[in-house]
Every structure is written in C-alpha cells, then in structure tokens.
Amino acid sequence: MFKEFRDFIMRGNVLDLAVGIVLGVAFGTVIASFVNDILMPPIGLLLGGVDFTNLFITLSGERYPTLEAAKAAGAATINYGVFINTVINFIIVAFVIFLMVRQVNRMRRPAEPGTRECPFCFSPVSVRATRCPNCTSALQRA
Numbered sequence: 359m360f361k362e363f364r365d366f367i368m369r370g371n372v373l374d375l376a377v378g379i380v381l382g383v384a385f386g387t388v389i390a391s392f393v394n395d396i397l398m399p400p401i402g403l404l405l406g407g408v409d410f411t412n413l414f415i416t417l418s419g420e421r422y423p424t425l426e427a428a429k430a431a432g433a434a435t436i437n438y439g440v441f442i443n444t445v446i447n448f449i450i451v452a453f454v455i456f457l458m459v460r461q462v463n464r465m466r467r468p469a470e471p472g473t474r475e476c477p478f479c480f481s482p483v484s485v486r487a488t489r490c491p492n493c494t495s496a497l498q499r500a
Contacts, residue, residue, distance in 0.1 A: 385451070386447075386451060389447060389450055389451045389454065390447050392450070393443065393446055393447045393450055394411075394443060394447075397446070397450075398410060398443065398446070409439070410439040410440075410442045410443050411425060411439050411440055411443060412424050412425050412439060413437075413438055413439025413442070414428065414435045414436060414437045414438065414439060414440075415435065415436045415438065416428055416433045416434070416435050417433070417434040417435065417436065418433055418434065420433060425437060425439070425440075472484060472485045472486070473485065476490040476492065476493065476495065476497065477495075477497075478490065478493050478495040479492050479493035479495070481493075483497065
C-alpha cells in the first residue's frame with residue numbers, strides 16, 4: 359500500500375497541482391498586500407478618507423470607533439468593509455490571472471498551416487494554389 363501511495367504522490371499531475379496551489383497561495387498573499395497596502399489607501403482618500411476595513415455594523419446597536427475596538431469588546435459585527443476588500447482582491451487576482459492565461463494562449467497559438475493572402479481579394483489561400491478559390495485570380499508561386 360505504501361508503494362501505491364508513493365506512486366500516486368509522485369505522478370506528474372499531483373506534483374503540478376501541489377506546486378500550483380503553493381504558488382497560488384503566495385500569489386494571493388502578494389495581491390492582498392497590493393490591494394490593502396497600495397491600492398485601497400488612495401481609493402479611500404478619493405472617497406473622502408474612507409477606510410474600508412473599518413466599515414462594520416454592530417448587531418447590538420452600540421457604537422465603536424474601529425472594528426478592532428468592537429472585537430476587543432466582544433461585540434458581534436457584520437464586517438462589510440472587509441468583504442468589500444475581499445471582493446476587490448478577488449477581482450484583481452482574477453484579472454491578473456486572465457491576463458497571464460491570455461498571454462500564454464497567444465504564445466501557444468500555432469502558426470497558420472501553409473496559407474498566404476490573396477493580393478487581389480485578401481482572403482487566405484493555400485501556399486500551393488495557383489488560382490484564388492474566391493476571386494479566381496491567377497497567383498504567382500511564393
């Protein structure tokens with residue numbers, strides 16, 4: 359059973375998945391720091407000095423100056439500012455991953471297999487063609 363487990367763990371896709379998860383967690387930490395430490399302070403300043411992390415509602419109705427003060431007092435809170443930060447983190451991470459996947463797909467795109475452009479109608483034509491199948495113009499061999 360140990361050999362079977364070792365073979366399972368050493369398969370390529372399991373190791374790839376493990377590396378992907380570790381890199382994803384590290385990437386998420388970097389993005390969270392970027393959003394919380396660099397992006398959100400200017401946005402909060404533009405919105406009149408709002409600190410999203412201190413946007414909360416106490417369920418007991420009492421008022422606290424900060425979320426930390428409410429937590430220290432043991433008050434039950436709905437932390438909608440922290441949720442806003444989390445949503446912004448997600449949007450930024452998703453957008454960056456989209457850009458990365460888009461670039462990788464562009465690099466993987468195969469070259470057009472044996473086609474060229476007709477100089478008369480600008481449609482794709484086989485490299486071996488002597489006439490354009492669309493406009494029937496005589497083509498010179500490339």
